[in-house]
Amino acid sequence: MSTGSVEVVYRGIFQKTLAKNICRGIVFAAKTQGRIGLAFGRYSDSPERNGIPAKQFAVVSDTEEELEEYLSRYEPDNNDVTICADDTLCKGVESWAWYGLQPINKLLKPNGTLLVTSMRLADGLIRDIHRKGAPYELGVVKGTASFSGLWVYKDDHTDVRLLGALAKVAPEVVSLDAVLEGIDDSVKQASARKAYDMVEPVPVAVDQGNDEVPYEFDLPGYTTMEECLVIRGMEKQHDVPGWDGGYVPVRNPTFKKYTTRTMRPVINFETCTKCTICWLQCPDTCFDVTPDGHYDANMEACCGCGVCEAVCPVDQCITMVNEEAFTDNASQWEMWTNDKENYSEWLAAKISAQPARSHGFHHIGQYAEEIAHESS
Amino acid sequence: MNPPRTATAKKVDIQAARAPRGESEELISGSEAVSHAVKLADVDVITAYPIRPYDTVMQYVSQMIADGEFDCEYIVAESEHSQFEIVKHASAVGARVFCGSSGVGWLYAFEALAVTAGLRLPMVAMVGNRALDDPGAFGVEHNDALSVRDLGWMLAWVATAQEALDTALIAYRVAEDSRVFLPCAISCDGAFLTHSQSIVKVPSQEMVDNFLPPYDRGDKQLHPDNPVTIAPQANEDWVMEIRRQSDMAARRAREVIIEAYDDFNDKFGRGGEPFIERYMMEDAEVVLVGMGTLAMPVKVAVRKMRAEGKKVGFLRVRWFRPFPTLELQEALSGVHAVGVIDRDYSFGSSFHSGALANDLRSALYPLATRPKVVSFIAGLGGREVSTDNVIDITNSVFAAANGGDIDDQDTYWIGVRE
Known part of the structure; x- marks a missing residue:
């Protein structure tokens, strides 16, 4: 008698079908082993938005009674395995479904396994991942994050590779044979088997990982929260030392x-013409106006949509760079004003480290160019 | 809508000498009485959409405006839904508002009714009680107003035009009290109250101003100088706290209503007891309970039976929300049997009773000694409830009290053809 549960953390819309395929694959595999299962999305994640962290779960049990424990829950909190379908989520999960930052390993049970798709090595990922307070294992399934859209699916075998790796790290949840039986394509079966063979989880000790305390806040009670569903507006501007003459809007704390x-934009302030278009077009009002009239993307507010890069009329001014290239959320403009030469080197290194956007295109016409290139 | 042109002509100051402190006495219908309350409350925004029988109040209000007696924003909406949405938003920006509807019109506004209570926006609405379709019918049933009983709406039922006017003034004071901030509906039985005229004391503006303070939404008011947003989307982390706040407001309404009646009685010399009216209740062994204009035939029947030595009384529920649980417990714990006459239905409910009987049974259940409760449904679709009907009902309740063959786990339909 046993129950196994798997959490899949993914990027909303871009990986929705991927997460669904993984969770359904787990339930189908369990069924071939004579077990019963359940697959569900975290309800409040829906409706999803591009790139916003979201979750789906798969639970498999020997009996109906064991499964019942999971039937009226949003989030099983003692998962055997957490699958992280995009390694930038190792920095934490801020969903639409709750408030605050949830470490990627928070809902993993002690000695469970965190499986991450990444081109990075385990050591690099551990630096991003918050400390858990209990030992666990980290397995890397080598690959870039598989992003597609709501209506299209990039059938790049990421789903079957993760299922194969899952069978390796948690055979009590699903066996490799059961996973393979649920795959009707011999090439995909080979991919699953290869992932099974390749994944080698490493132990992560309690003192390993990001020691930053995850951002949290207390939810008010009915006696302490404002009556009549009133939400106070915020002040227009807040003062930042050294930013006299600039404009920094107050943002949702x-x-x-x-x-x-x-992804995040990196900005070449040397080529910027201060045309204001990025500032005007940003859907999240993430650009602060600097004292010298530049526009600095504030990482507290940037969703990484890439609109600024698309609308910037200057060649080589704004470039979207994959989020994994960064370890902090510091102001680029302050970095540039402090040491222009150093900033120039930093900028070039970031751009060369991550030339591909996670989604969308660097410039108008790029899609047509890629199609032409592929078909030639 | 054509305001009746004769309305001004029929205003007769019958006995100015008898009217104290500037009150006038006028022969007016229940709807017209409410329109006087609306004018005296100096309402800022009113929305209209025609449906019988509530529309009479709109006719009287529009005539007051046309005659230059009253100044307010009078907006004719394109449906009941818009009608209630408009006043809801006006209330959010700090305007005193009035609105109303009847029957399925009230139900067409249901989304707006729910969010008005959910957003804690005060509003006074008149429901001209009318049967819900189908069949299409104009006559009174209470199911229209009762449909909002679980949402935070306060619900009052009145029996006379005078009570309609007075209760509307009290309702503004209670609804706009910052301890409450909930909407209130005044239910007026279609035809019997909305369309029949009686002598009503209409207070002076000075008297009303002395009783009813201006609506002050304080720092919850939507205003450019007070940047707030209201009506957010919220997930499961928040909704329960918000519901609990509404629950606390509905609980606090009780004290605020009591205060308002005390003050109204002081300043106007009438108003009566909050929540319930007791009629010949002393030493009563059997008590009939009902709401609205049903009081008239019941009182006549009670007097007749008292004259015959039968110890029967009548308890009229004036406020259905907040429900007068304590008053009913206190008033009914010593009686032998209670007959509840519902002018509404709750098909499939416990004992197939109406809403009043169901809530009353629930209120009495914790009592150590509780009366038998026999439930009746009468007067649906505007059918008259006669004194003979009430005497039949009373005899059944006496029989129940004396161990007769009366089923207190079923509901008797009165005046229905088999």
Whole structure:
């Protein structure tokens, strides 16, 4: 008699079908082993938005009675395995479904396994992942994050590879044979088997990982929260030392978008013409106006949508870079004003480290160019 | 809508000498009485959409405006839904508002009714009680107003035009009290109250101003100088606290209503007991309970039976929300049997009773000694409830009290053809 549960953390819309395929694959595999299962999305994640962290779960049990424990829950909190379908989520999960930042390993049971799709090595990922307070294992399934859209699916075998890796790290949840039986394509079966063979989880000790205390806040009670569903407006501007003459809007203190993005803009202030278009077009009002009239993308507010790069009329001014290239959320403009030469090197290194956007295109016409290139 | 042109002509100051402190006495219908309350409350925004029988109040209000007696924003909406949405938003920006409807019109506004209570926006609405379709019918049933009983709406039922006017003034004071901030509906039985005229004391503006303070939404008011947003989307982390706040407001309404009646009685010399009216209740062994204009035939029947030595009384529920649980417990714990006459239905409910009987049974259940409760449904679709009907009902309740063959686990339909 046993129950196994798997959490899949993914990027909303871009990986929705992927997460669904993984969770359904787990339930189908369990069925071939004579067990019963359940697959569900975290309800409040829906409706999903591009790139916003979201979750789906799969639970498999020997009996109906064991499964019942999971039937009226949003989030099983003692999962055997957490699958992280995009390694930028290792920095934490800020969903639409709750407030605050949830470490990627928070709902993993002690000695459970965190499976991450990444091109990075385990050591690098551990630096991003918050400390858990209990030992666990980290397995890396080598690959870039598989992003597609709501209506299209990039059938790049990521789903079957993760199922194969899952069978390796948690055979009590699903066996490799059961996973393979649920796959009707011999090439995909080979991919699953290869992932099974390749994944080698490493132990992560309690003192390993990011020691930052995850951002949290207390939810008010009915006696302490404002009556009549009134939400106070925020002040127009807040003062930042050294920013006299600039403009920094006050932002929602309870929803910092640190982990909602998969990319961020880096800005070449030398080529910027201060045309204001990025500032005007940003859907999240993330640009601060600097004292010298530049526009600095504030990482508390940037969702990583890439609109600024698309609308910037200057060549080589704004470039979207994958989020995994960064370890902090510091102001780029302050970095540039402090040491222009150093900033120039930093900028070039970031751009060369991550030339591909996670989604969308660097410039108008790029899609047509890629199609032409592929078909030639 | 054509305001009746004769309305001004029929205003007769019958006995100015008898009217104290500037009150006038006028021969007016229940709807017209409410329109006087609306004018005296100096309402800022009113929305109209025609449906019988509530529309009479709109006719009287529009005539007051046309005659230059009253100044307010009078907006003719394109449906009941818009009608209630408009006043809801006006209330959010700090305007005193009035609105109303009847029957399925009230139900067409249901989304707006729910969010008005959910957003804790005060509003006074008149429901001209009318049967819900189908069949299409104009006559009174209480199911229209009762449909909002669980949402935070306060619900009052009145029996006379005078009570309609007075209760509307009290309702503004209670609804707009910052301890409450909930909407209130005044239910007026279609035809019997909305369309029949009686002598009503209409207070002076000075008297009303002395009783009813201006609506002050304080720092919850939507205003450019007070940047707030209201009506957010919220997930499961928040909704329960918000519901609990509404629950606390509905609980606090009780004290605020009592205060308002005390003050109204002081300043106007009438108003009566909050929540319930007791009629010949002393030493009563059997008590009939009902709401609205049903009081008239019941009182006549009670007097007749008292004259015959039968110890029967009548308890009229004036406020259905907040429900007068304590008053009913205190008033009914010593009686032998209670007959509840519902002018509404709750098909499939416990004992197939109406809403009043169901809530009353629930209120009496914790009592150590509780009366038998026999439930009746009468007067649906505007059918008259006669004194003979009431005497039949009373005899059944006496029989129940004396161990007769009366089923207190079923509901008797009165005046229905088999």
